Structures are given as structure tokens and as C-alpha cells.
Amino acid sequence: xxxxxxxxRVAATESTEVPTDDxxxxxxxxxxxxxxxxxxxxxxxxxxxxENLAHGLSxxxxxxxxxxxxxxxxxxxxxxxxxxxxxxxFRRILEARVAGNTHVGADGxxxxxxxxxxxxxHRPLGGIxxxxxxxxxxxxHQPMADGGWVSTHKDVTELFNMQAELTHLAYHxxxxxxxxxxxxxxxxxxxxxxxGDGGPFAVLCLDLxxxxxxxxxxxxxxxxxxxRQFAGRIARVLGPDDTTARMGGDEFAVLHAGGDEASARALxxxxxxxxxAPFDFDGEVVSVSVGIGIACAPTDxxxxxxxxxxxxxxxxxxxxxxxxxIRAYEHEMDRAIEARRRTExxxxxxxxxxxxELFYQPILNLRTQAFSGFEALIRWRHPERxxxxxxxxIPVAEEMGLIVGIGEWAFREAFAEAARWPAELRVAVNVSSxxxxxxxxxxxxxxxxxxSGLAHGRAEIEITESxxxxxxxxxxxxxxQLRALGVRIALDDFGTGYSALSYLLAFPFDKIKIDxxxxxxxxxxxxxxxxxxxxxDIGAKMQMATTAEGIETAEQLRSVHLAGYTEAQGYxxxxxxxxxxxxxxxxxxxxxxxxxxxxxxxxxxG
Numbered sequence: 001x002x003x004x005x006x007x008x009r010v011a012a013t014e015s016t017e018v019p020t021d022d023x024x025x026x027x028x029x030x031x032x033x034x035x036x037x038x039x040x041x042x043x044x045x046x047x048x049x050x051e052n053l054a055h056g057l058s059x060x061x062x063x064x065x066x067x068x069x070x071x072x073x074x075x076x077x078x079x080x081x082x083x084x085x086x087x088x089x090f091r092r093i094l095e096a097r098v099a100g101n102t103h104v105g106a107d108g109x110x111x112x113x114x115x116x117x118x119x120x121x122h123r124p125l126g127g128i129x130x131x132x133x134x135x136x137x138x139x140x141h142q143p144m145a146d147g148g149w150v151s152t153h154k155d156v157t158e159l160f161n162m163q164a165e166l167t168h169l170a171y172h173x174x175x176x177x178x179x180x181x182x183x184x185x186x187x188x189x190x191x192x193x194x195x196g197d198g199g200p201f202a203v204l205c206l207d208l209x210x211x212x213x214x215x216x217x218x219x220x221x222x223x224x225x226x227x228r229q230f231a232g233r234i235a236r237v238l239g240p241d242d243t244t245a246r247m248g249g250d251e252f253a254v255l256h257a258g259g260d261e262a263s264a265r266a267l268x269x270x271x272x273x274x275x276x277a278p279f280d281f282d283g284e285v286v287s288v289s290v291g292i293g294i295a296c297a298p299t300d301x302x303x304x305x306x307x308x309x310x311x312x313x314x315x316x317x318x319x320x321x322x323x324x325x326i327r328a329y330e331h332e333m334d335r336a337i338e339a340r341r342r343t344e345x346x347x348x349x350x351x352x353x354x355x356x357e358l359f360y361q362p363i364l365n366l367r368t369q370a371f372s373g374f375e376a377l378i379r380w381r382h383p384e385r386x387x388x389x390x391x392x393x394i395p396v397a398e399e400m401g402l403i404v405g406i407g408e409w410a411f412r413e414a415f416a417e418a419a420r421w422p423a424e425l426r427v428a429v430n431v432s433s434x435x436x437x438x439x440x441x442x443x444x445x446x447x448x449x450x451x452s453g454l455a456h457g458r459a460e461i462e463i464t465e466s467x468x469x470x471x472x473x474x475x476x477x478x479x480x481q482l483r484a485l486g487v488r489i490a491l492d493d494f495g496t497g498y499s500a501l502s503y504l505l506a507f508p509f510d511k512i513k514i515d516x517x518x519x520x521x522x523x524x525x526x527x528x529x530x531x532x533x534x535x536x537d538i539g540a541k542m543q544m545a546t547t548a549e550g551i552e553t554a555e556q557l558r559s560v561h562l563a564g565y566t567e568a569q570g571y572x573x574x575x576x577x578x579x580x581x582x583x584x585x586x587x588x589x590x591x592x593x594x595x596x597x598x599x600x601x602x603x604x605x606g
Contacts, residue, residue: 055154062147064090064119076137076153091116115141119149128156136160173246175224176231184245188255188304195298201257202264202296205311206234206271208250209323210288217473222281226288229279237270253308261296261328268292268326275324289324291315300329313337343396346382351402355381358413359576363428363547363569366561373426373460375569376414377576378406398434407435411448415459417579419452421586428460428490433467436475442482449487456486462513464493465503476507483508490547494535504542512539516550516570522559529559536564 056073060066066088074084077097082088094112118125118141125141138154171183179187191201208230215223227250234244234252241257254271256264275290293315301307310329317333318325350356360374380388397403410429418427435441449456461482467475483489490511491503504512514535521528532548539546548560551570560568577585 055152057150057152058093059150060090060148066090066093067148073153076135076155077131078133090119122147128160176228176246178231178235178252179243179245181245181247184243184247184253184255185304187243188307191255191257192297192303199258200260200296200298201255202259202261202294203307203311204254204256204264204268204271205247205293205295205308205315206252206254207291207315207319208275208288209291209319210286211250214286214288218281218284218286222284222286225281226279226286230275230288230290233274234271237267237274239267242267253311261294264294264296265326265328268294272324272326291319291324292326293318294326294328296329340396343393344400347380347393347397347400347402350380350382351405355383356406356409357381357578358410358417359578360417360427360582361569361576362574363567364573366565366568371425372567373428373458374418374421374582375428375462375576376410376417376430378410379576394432398432401434401438403432403434404438407431407441408444408448411444412451415448415452415454417582418458419454420583423455423458425586426458426460426488427454428462430462430492431467433464433475436463436467436478441478442485445482445487446485457488460488460490460511462490462492465491479507483510490545493549504538504544508542509544511545511547511567513547513549513569514565519548519550519556519560519570520552522556532560533563536560539566540564 053070053072056070056076058066058069058073066084066086068086069084071084073079074081079093079096083093083096091112094115098109098112115125122143124143126139128136128138130136134157135155136157138156139151141149141151143149171180171186172178173180188203195201208226211223211226214226227246231244231246231252234254238244238254239257239259243255243257245253245255247253254267256267259267271292272290275288278285278287293311293313295301295307295310295314297307300310310333313333313336314327314329316337317330318327321327357379358376359379360376362371363373363375364370365372378390378394380390380393382388394403397406407429414427414429418425421427431441435444445459445461449459461479463475463479479489488510489507490513491509492513493515494512512535514532518528518531518535522532536546538544545566546564547567547569548556548565549569551557551560551568551572553572556570557568557572
């Protein structure tokens with residue numbers, strides 16, 4: 001090496017016989033001084049370079065003795081300065097590192113033997129090891145031609161942690177810390193690979209009921225906090241080998257390892273129970289429930305996609321039955337979903353081809369004994385199945401988002417038809433909560449009124465109490481705008497919700513319509529009679545019109561009239577009819593109605 005060559009030359013110069021000539025001796029001393037100065041400068045530079053390296057370095061000769069090392073090498077392994085002196089044996093340095101318990105989990109003797117073996121076999125070596133200090137060190141051992149070797153030791157803790165964090169983020173949900181869809185798929189696939197050894201297993205698909213209104217009304221921060229707390233509750237009821245994952249939004253999945261349908265149902269019940277307790281966010285208490293679908297492998301699916309599909313079908317069935325329902329997959333669900341797909345396909349075609357019709361059911365004014373208007377009721381004339389009830393297709397249209405376009409069509413059709421009627425007759429059109437949330441309801445109503453020329457006061461919008469369960473403030477604002485423009489607002493199916501009376505305080509309705517279930521129970525249930533009478537009294541005191549729906553018998557009609565209702569509607573009075581029949585009815589008998597329903601009812605009951 002350069003510095004060794006210089007030192008040898010200096011030593012050789014010093015051992016050479018010095019001439020007696022004074023000039024020659026002086027010249028030789030000057031040369032020796034210059035050589036020593038250059039050697040010192042070179043050594044200083046080498047040491048400066050060595051100490052400013054970003055990693056530890058150690059150099060050994062062919063006898064396994066230390067030639068040099070830098071301070072970084074000593075600091076990484078917390079070695080005393082004495083071990084950094086020239087001539088220290090490699091074995092002694094290794095034993096000092098092991099004695100200091102530097103290497104986490106490493107067998108000291110094995111580690112020393114491996115390193116010494118690499119030296120004796122003159123082979124390169126490299127690897128990553130973690131120290132007790134938490135540092136992660138990248139080490140290389142590179143033999144040299146003269147029999148010695150050089151080793152580097154780089155602290156890669158920051159890079160290692162960054163890579164670990166990136167790996168964690170690639171497989172975990174950043175909000176809840178749970179495994180994400182990618183990691184969940186890997187674990188389910190692994191469960192399929194070991195199904196012979198590990199036995200059957202189950203997958204549970206979870207969906208929070210009531211999450212969206214909380215997220216929309218209380219803000220995304222509260223929604224995120226709810227998801228984190230819910231994830232924690234799930235984790236506390238899982239078995240040690242189970243995995244829960246957030247699949248996106250408010251959807252979660254659970255891999256129930258080594259479990260059959262019975263144990264999966266038991267786990268689902270524990271999850272449902274854990275979700276029942278209210279969630280408290282700085283005094284804001286909210287409640288949710290969770291729908292759960294269960295599918296078991298291998299009976300319900302031979303791969304992950306088929307298994308998750310089965311669990312999703314079970315979840316869909318659970319949510320259709322009730323909030324917080326639990327269902328296990330059944331083969332009949334495939335037929336049901338296929339029927340649902342056909343309905344969705346046919347609905348899109350129906351909307352494009354104009355297969356919808358409006359029927360109109362008369363509403364009787366119990367005081368004047370004349371019709372006060374008609375309620376527009378949508379029907380679907382299917383080319384193969386004939387006339388389909390809205391109860392069958394409206395929920396599907398709502399979930400598909402088609403209800404907004406269908407609703408706009410209904411406004412245009414109903415208002416244009418009502419513009420042909422006598423001026424005192426109104427038309428009522430039902431509006432769903434989906435239309436209030438997704439559609440520009442005010443613009444849709446006003447455009448239809450402008451196109452038809454119908455007076456604003458002759459248009460009536462009917463909503464149900466479900467409107468108030470989601471985005472209630474936004475819904476109220478929309479209803480206020482419509483009412484300010486002169487459109488009448490009616491609350492339909494009154495009495496079936498949880499907070500019926502609070503809705504009357506929240507918004508000044510023009511009309512409340514009591515649900516037909518109470519009317520049908522008049523003859524059997526004393527409580528029904530009290531409720532029917534109370535609703536009529538509430539309407540009178542709050543100056544709202546009251547309509548009794550579902551009138552099918554003369555006794556029911558007489559009872560609601562005596563209770564003080566202002567209007568009645570039902571099959572006894574008239575069934576829903578197509579527009580041509582409404583036109584014939586109004587053209588032929590509007591001035592003198594062919595029959596007085598209330599008088600008929602009074603005669604029938606004496």
C-alpha cells in the first residue's frame with residue numbers, strides 16, 4: 001500500500017550510511033524531512049477520508065489482524081477504542097460484539113463460526129442484521145488478493161423502517177390499521193391452499209347500517225372515528241387465528257379460520273352485539289347496526305371470488321330483511337340475485353322505451369262529498385309480465401339511482417294531466433328520499449309546473465318519514481323551498497316511523513296521511529281507534545288536512561269521518577285508474593257525482 005511503501009523507503013533511508021560530506025548530509029536530511037511531511041499529510045488525508053465515510057469500515061490482513069478501522073465501525077457495535085488499534089485480531093472483535101449482545105436473537109457462537117468460516121474459505125459474505133439497539137446494519141465482507149479482507153457496515157435503519165412502512169401501507173388500511181383487500185385476499189387464498197390440513201373456514205362480509213347519514217350530517221371526521229372504533233370492537237371478539245379487513249368505505253370482511261357455519265354464526269352474533277353499544281364522540285352519541293353475510297369454504301365457494309360472492313349475496317339478503325340482520329349463504333340466493341339482475345336490466349329498458357304509466361286514485365273530501373284531487377301512482381307495463389306494482393320495482397329503481405329520472409318523468413306526466421282537470425282538483429306525486437338526496441327536486445318540480453301551466457297550489461308532494469332518517473336538514477331545506485313556491489307538502493304513512501310527532505314540529509306540513517294499517521285495524525284494536533282519533537285531533541289543532549288511507553269498508557269510512565278526518569282514500573271510494581278513465585269520469589259526472597260514498601257508507605252501517 002502507498003503509506004507502507006513510503007514508510008519502508010524512509011526506514012531504508014534512515015539505515016543507509018550517511019555521507020561525511022556536510023552538504024550531502026544536509027541535503028539528505030532535507031529530503032528525509034520532506035518525505036516524512038508528505039507521509040504525515042497522506043496519513044491525515046487518509047484518516048480524514050476514513051472518518052468521514054457514511055458507513056463503518058474495517059480492514060484486515062491475511063493473518064486476520066486489524067489494519068485499520070474508522071470510528072463509525074466502533075460506534076455501530078459499541079466497541080471500546082482499544083479494539084480499534086492496529087493488530088487486534090478479528091476473532092477478538094467478533095467475541096466482543098457477541099459478548100455485548102449486539103445481535104438480536106443471534107446465537108453468538110454460530111455467528112462467530114459463520115464469519116470465521118467465510119474468512120478461511122476466502123469467500124464474500126453479506127447480509128442484514130438487527131442490533132439490540134434497534135439499528136439495522138447492512139454488512140459486506142469482501143476478500144482481497146493478498147489474503148486479507150475489507151468489510152463495510154452501513155446503518156440502514158431509516159431505509160429499512162421506510163421500506164417496512166411502505167410494505168405495511170401496501171397491505172393495510174391507513175385509517176383503521178386493519179389488513180386491506182390485498183392482504184385479505186392473500187390470507188384467504190392461503191386458507192384455501194391449506195384447507196386439507198386446516199379444515200373448513202368461513203368468510204363474513206359486514207356492512208354498517210346507518211353509517212352514511214352519520215358521515216354526512218356529523219362530518220367525515222366523526223365518520224372516520226366511528227370506523228376506527230368499530231374496527232377495534234371487531235378485533236376484540238375475533239379468535240386468535242381470525243383476520244378482519246376493511247374492504248372499503250363502511251364494508252369489512254372477516255376470515256374465520258377453522259370454523260364451520262355454526263361457529264361463524266356465533267362470531268357474527270358477537271360482532272353484532274359489539275356494534276350495538278352507542279358510539280360516543282365528544283358527547284355526540286350515535287348508534288349503528290351491522291349486517292352480516294356468511295359463506296363457508298369449500299361448500300359455498302371453491303375460490304376466493306366465488307366465496308366472497310356468496311357472502312355478499314348473504315349480506316344482501318340480511319340487509320333486505322332488517323337492519324342488523326345475519327344470514328348464511330343459501331343456493332336459492334343465486335336465483336334471487338339472477339331475478340334481481342333481470343329486473344335491473346328490464347328497468348333500464350323500461351325507462352328508455354317509455355313502459356311506465358301513471359294511474360290516478362281519487363281522494364274524497366269528507367266535508368264537501370266531492371273529489372279534492374287524485375294521487376298519481378306509477379305502474380310498469382312489462383311487455384311479458386304485464387302490469388307490475390310499484391312495491392316490486394321502486395326499491396330496485398331507488399338502489400339503481402333510476403328513481404331520479406323516473407321521478408322527473410312522473411312530475412311532467414302528472415302535472416300535464418292535472419292541467420286538463422277542473423281548477424279545484426289537485427294532483428299528489430310521491431317523492432322518495434333518494435330523489436331528495438340525489439336529484440335537483442326543486443328544479444324538477446318547477447320545470448314540470450312551467451311546462452304544464454299547472455298552478456303551483458294544485459301540486460302536492462307526498463313524502464314518507466324515511467326522508468328524515470337521512471340528511472334531514474338538507475331534506476327540510478328542499479321542502480321549505482318548494483313550500484315557499486306554493487307547492488303543498490304532505491306527510492304520507494304517518495305513524496309508522498319512530499319520531500312521527502317530532503317531524504310535525506320540524507316542518508309545517510299541509511297534510512298528514514295516516515297509514516292504512518291503522519285504518520284496517522279499527523274494528524279489531526282499541527289502540528288503533530285511539531291512534532286514528534289522535535291523529536285527526538293533531539291535524540285539526542295544527543291546521544293540517546288529514547287523509548285516511550286504505551278505506552276498504554263502509555264502517556271504516558264512517559269511523560274516520562266521525563273521528564274528524566278531512567279526506568279519505570281507498571278501494572271503497574275508487575281504485576287507481578288510468579288517465580283515460582279519469583277523463584271519462586270527470587267529463588261525464590264531475591258536476592253530479594254518480595254516487596255519494598259517504599252516504600252509501602252511512603246507509604250500510606245504519
